[in-house]
Amino acid sequence: MAIWLTENPEANELLEREPLALLTGMLLDQQIPIEVAFAGPKKILDRLGSLDARTIAEYDQDKFVALCSTPPAIHRFPGSMAKRVQALCQALVVDYDGSAENVWTQGDPNGAEVLKRLKALPGFGEAKAKIFLALLGKQRGLAATGWQKASGDYAKKGVFRSVADITDQTSLQNVRAHKKEMKAAAKAAKAAPEV
Template sequence: MVGMALHITGDVGADELLSTDAFALLTGMLLDQQVAMETAFAGPEKIRERLGSIDPATIAAADPEEFVELFRRTPAVHRYPGSMAGRVQALAAAVRDDWGGDASAIWTQGDPTGPEVLRRLLALPGFGEQKAKIFLALLGKQCGLEAAGWREAAGAYGEDGSFRSVADITSPESLARVRATKQAAKAAAKAAKG
């Protein structure tokens, strides 16, 4: 992948995998819910270590029950091993079947615009609007994506200096700023509910 070395997990091996393997990065984004960002994005390295591969075809073909067990091993890949293992396998099958096993084709094939990359991400299993926009911003801000209109398609996540998501994490300091922004947003939402 093109772009800078990612520094999301605090683990050199996990971050190197995210920086060099498009499917690993896509999987980390998929896992980024209901767990700390570092845990989510360290997940692909745990999968690779335990399965021996992060290849979409290998993951898609894995026995579903054995794949869930792989997620459950300590330290767990995710706090919801059953549902998230299934989502990772569904994502792997989509990348294998729809993108020839090449996750980066989602944002490179046919020189797509930012809105087209967003549309492609939204078509993936487990990617809703927010997750797709955050991933698009991550591609643009840190992975060298130059698709026309990516910032606009990513919405607020595409803004520089926003510290809203994983797309803005480049150091321990920026991770702390993203956490503070998220905590403030949660507090504001809770206060609004009364």
């Protein structure tokens, strides 16, 4: 199954072939539309000429922030997110020989170990790590034993809970509708008087 997380075919193709692009898109996926977040890696590639973890990790930080802030920026908070992208790449260089894919393949890890590794990456909390693990399992053929259990509800089939469930424009809208329902339910619960 081909990755479809942006409306730009070239950006989707990059996500499909380059594990660092997919991991970086997931990192950027907060407080902006999904398709903007996952288009970020293509913007970095176009401006830097490379999407190599070592190159990004060693790049002058101020110049990298400027590169990521140039309109259209990679994120609505381009400065802080550029620093996170660099920190992510630095961690990949130190711990995974500069390979994003090694996070989920090095040493043939099980699902729980992949989740642990993802959570240890800069910018990846519990939910983001579980969603990315589900994305790897549902759309990238991850064979790690127990990935479904480790990613929890995000592994369920036939739901539209996260980016792991997006394969086209319709599923994107379904995920948006689910998120809207969840926000409304949380807001209603917060506003409800205590009994």
